[in-house]
Amino acid sequence: MKLLNLCFSFVLILTTVSISAQDFKDLDKSPMDAVITRNQDNSPLARIIYSRPKKKNRVIFGELVPYGKIWRTGANEATEITFYEDVLFNSEKVKAGTYALYTIPNKENWVVIINKAINTWGAYSYDDSLDILRTSVEARNTAATIEDFSVTFKPTKYGSDLLMGWDDTFVEIPIQKL
Template sequence: MKAVLSLFMIFSLLSVDIQAQDFSDLDKSPMDVAIIRNDDSSPMARVIYSRPKMRGREIFGELVPYSKVWRTGANEATELRIYNDMTIGGQTIPAGTYSLYTIPEKTEWTLILNKARNQWGAYEYDDSKDLLRIKAPARKAAAPIEDFSIAFQPIENGTNLLIGWENTFIEVPLQNAE
């Protein structure tokens, strides 16, 4: 009886139509996160953003127009969380979570921290909620950056926030407030 039951189970399993999962609706600009920690391993800053690809397109001046507020990535506006008060562009910014927007130009970008959160793109951007606006020189990347990228680079008493895509990047120092 056990042999017949086992044989029946094997044939049943073999007759099951096994199909691969279909993940065709995956986001074309996947979400990513970058985080930097203090020497004691506590978090210093975190950024959550979506990463569009170049895909042979001209980015700055075309896909991302010059002189207009950009969500700094794709989908939702990029979110920057700082865990302790930090000095950015000479201004002390309180610990908290902010939307990070930029205004790209050929030679410099304006980096914006805005108090509004959970924004889709820059469609409802409200400059009256800006906490910070600073300029950062636009630099030429050593190699093309296919996927839009944000990273942190440790520096003394803080971090550089690096934002880059195509052939351009900016670097913004974030210093621990004293």
């Protein structure tokens, strides 16, 4: 009888654990993602950690993300960029290190900002006195709608181009190793 009760208790515990382990309803609506680019010798050049909000039939730029206002460049925490060596970021020098990556989207161009403050939530505590670089890049139209905010790298002869896009807009920023 003790063995029967023990077996019954064991099955009950496994069933309870199994049922509760399948409850994923509170998953992040804008999941975190990361991309990395490497040099031709396979050493790392840059990495970006960001969160991917969804379009969900919304007008993104000019409405959800207002033109002319600082944006965390994704969702949740401010996007983080790490340079593993000194680089030229859109032809401007940036020392190796980890930084926050903010943007100010506009209809024709985006201001891309590299900022010293890291581990910040959104752009609520953004402090422009901590900017180490501000550069402007052309805003381009995508060939197709991008449902989730996306970041990727496109390898080039001297480094990689950073591409960031969402909805019907993307920007491209060249990164070259020094």
